[in-house]
Amino acid sequence: MNTNDLLKAIENFVDTNKRERITRYESLKRLMKKLKIKQNLLKDTVKNETNKKCKKRLEEKIRVLKAQRKKGLKLLKELKSEI
Amino acid sequence: MIKKIFLPTIFLVLTYGFWVSPDFKVITAGVAIFLFGMLALEQGFNAFAGGALERTLRKSTNKMWKSLTFGFTAATVMQSSSLVSVITISFLSAGLIGLVEGMGIIFGANVGSTTGAWLIAGFGLKVKISAYAMPMLVFGVIFIFQKSKFLKGFGYILAGLGFLFLGIHYMKEGFEGFEAFQNQISLTDYALEGFAGVLVFTLIGILATIVMQSSHATLVLVITALSVHQVTYGNALALVIGANVGTTITAVLGSLTSNTDGKRLALSDVLFKVTAGIVFMLAMNPVIGLVDMVSTTIGIAEDDYTLKLAVFHTIFNVTGVIIMVPLTGKLVSFLVRVMPTKAPQVEKARYLSSASAEIPAAAIEAVRKETVRLYDLSVDTIIRGLSLNRSVLAADSKIDDIINNSSNIILQQNIDDIYVRRIKSIYADIVEFISQSQSSMGAPGHLDRLLLLREVGRDLVETIKGIKHLQKNLNIYTLSANSDIRQEYNNMRIQICRVLQELEVIRAGEDESATILSLDQLKVEINEKDIIKTGRLDRLIREHRISAPMAISLMNDSAYYQDICRNLIHMGGILFISSDKSDEAAENSVALDEAEIKEVVDEYVEEATK
Structure with a gap:
């Protein structure tokens, strides 16, 4: 670890707000990953679903997931720029 | 014997x-x-x-x-x-x-x-x-x-x-x-x-x-x-x-x-x-x-x-x-x-003790546990009010098929009586306990959590009241010879059960992808299926498929049903949120608000009309 990295690590540790932002960023990133996996799983399920009603519900779920992820990704970007 | x-x-x-x-x-x-x-x-x-x-x-x-x-x-x-x-x-x-x-x-x-x-x-x-x-x-x-x-x-x-x-x-x-x-x-x-x-x-x-x-x-x-x-x-x-x-x-x-x-x-x-x-x-x-x-x-x-x-x-x-x-x-x-009077069996709080009221973390946990119990008792009442059994809420249960094929009405006990004996009594204990422990809450976060849990109780009470109103026509129309009105009332039962089923999945915590964010999907569904906004009610009246009194019942009851679902979703978002603070914050920040839900619904309507 060079001096700059060390200083950054110390700064991150001392600045409570920054530390909070980092925790938030990491949690959100984890959540985004989970949502992505869920979305992909749903997409696979939709492909194999034959029941029209079920298919429609699954598609709706995907639509909601997309909206949530869109919102999450925007927040993630904002948080990253603040860190 | x-x-x-x-x-x-x-x-x-x-x-x-x-x-x-x-x-x-x-x-x-x-x-x-x-x-x-x-x-x-x-x-x-x-x-x-x-x-x-x-x-x-x-x-x-x-x-x-x-x-x-x-x-x-x-x-x-x-x-x-x-x-x-x-x-x-x-x-x-x-x-x-x-x-x-x-x-x-x-x-x-x-x-x-x-x-x-x-x-x-x-x-x-x-x-x-x-x-x-x-x-x-x-x-x-x-x-x-x-x-x-x-x-x-x-x-x-x-x-x-x-x-x-x-x-x-x-x-x-x-x-x-x-x-x-x-x-x-x-x-x-x-x-x-x-x-x-x-x-x-x-x-x-x-x-x-x-x-x-x-x-x-x-x-x-x-x-x-x-x-x-x-x-x-x-x-x-x-x-x-x-x-x-x-x-x-x-x-x-x-x-x-x-x-x-x-x-x-x-x-x-x-x-x-x-x-x-x-x-x-x-x-x-x-x-x-x-x-x-x-x-x-x-x-x-x-x-x-x-x-x-x-x-x-x-x-x-x-x-x-x-x-x-x-x-x-x-x-x-x-x-x-x-000849002693047989006191009605009134449910009392199990987890709320005066000792735990003094310690913030213990008080919050006691209220949470008691509220979960209140939720369980309420779900029993709701399910019976819908003339169903709790097994319908199993994760793999096909709610649509069960409800559409059910032709019997389970004789429900007097909901007012159940409300007084099982719901109100526990909620009263919770409210009293929260009031007592407010003074010992040091950090503002603790007090906020307690007040949120109190809101859960209010949502459940409102839900039970909604079910009581809904039940009257539900018992009549789910057995009606008119298939259109029957289907509309069955749809309400299905949707309420879906909300409860989703809440049960989130509560169980076995499916990692099931978080309070899953509730957004239900919010969208409720909006999409609104009988008035979608024009379905007008169509049913115009085509003489339902009578005017039936239409009025549907209008009133669909309002009750929407309130029931919204109250359940709102309380689920508080009660079953992730126990990890940072995860909770992340989930809350991604959850869709009213305007965003509307956007998703509009997008759907636009696609459907194309």
Whole structure:
């Protein structure tokens, strides 16, 4: 670890707000990953679903997931720029 | 076990009795009609609860002397203490008067009924109120068909009285059929002297009054027997004691359909008569002396036994009042001890202790656990309110198929009762606990969490109320022959179950992808399926697939259903949120707000119309 990295690590540790932002960023990133996996799983399920009603519900779920992820990704970007 | 075989045993015994004896059939039918009369009477008086009748009754019975006078006057006018007793039991069951007031009325009525003996002995006059039974029944039923609550109530009272008399008439007829009983009433066969005579004739008096269902009838019989010297004067007095004790059977019968207070009142009447009876039996000779003295004072001839009988009858009941009135307080506590009120099983909080109220983390956890319990009880009520079983909420359950193919309505217990006993009681404990522990919450986050949990309770209470409103039409339309209305109501059931199913999945925490974010999908669904916004309701009316009243029901009920779903989703978002603080914050930041939900819905509608 060079001096700059060390200083950054110390700064991150001392600045409570920054530390909070980092925790938030990491949690959100984890959540985004989970949502992505869920979305992909749903997409696979939709492909194999034959029941029209079920298919429609699954598609709706995907639509909601997309909206949530869109919102999450925007927040993630904002948080990253603040860190 | 005993409870299970009790009812079939009763049915078997009754069936055997009906088969063996036609008279038994008449007697039991009489009892059944009498009890039905009591139910009608109680329903009638219920209509007047809180009104003028209750106020008048309270005013005229708020002191012991007033109650006694009330009972005395009523029995004198009606010429039947039994009738006054059963009406008083109905008053008590309907909550119009209290036990002490009821006791006063009954004690007064016992004295009032002695005026009958004077009328019989003095003028040979017998007032027969039962002659009005048939007209009462007819007028009563006509009144029952009226719309006004009070006329309806009055109708029930009249019909109830009519049924009481009709029941008594059948009981009498049935007993008359028993040859053995007729022979037993032949008094000459039992002429006895001394205490044995008093005892035997008291028992005969009791039996005769039970059989004839009237102490007046027994008195007429005694006076007749006395006038032809079939019975000695001493034995005749014992018969009067028996008649007084026996007449309580009507009140006892009447109390069978009443609440505990009614039963207590009937027992107090029995105790009144039995106590006075025992005192008089033991002190028969001094009592005879007292009767002679009073008779001489008021100018009754030495050999005018019929009037002396009236004097005895009056002294008996007045003595009863003198003995019992000072003991009223003790009698009430005795009756309460002997016949305790079965307290309704009210659920209480399990996790909220005063010790945990002091420690913020413990208090929050206790409230959370209690709220989860409240949620469980509420879900049971909701599911039963939707005429379903909880198994429908299993993760792999196909809710659509189960609901669309279900054709039975599970008879739901009174939701109001469940709400009071299971939901409100626990919620009240939670609210109280939160108020107590607020002062010990140091960090603002702790207090916020507690207040949020309190909101969960309010959402659940609102949900139960919504289910109560929804249930009325749900029970009608889910069995309707009109498939369109049936489907609409089934859709509401399906959607509510989906919300609950999703909440159960989130709560179980087994599916990592199921978080409170999954609830957004349900919010979208509820908006998308809005019967008014989608124009489905207009289409159903335009195409004459549902009637206008059905449309109004649907409009109202769809509002209830949406509120139910929104309340459940809102409470789920608080109660089942991730326990990890940072995860909770992340989930909350990604959850869609109202405007974003609307965007998703609009996008869907746009695609669907393309």
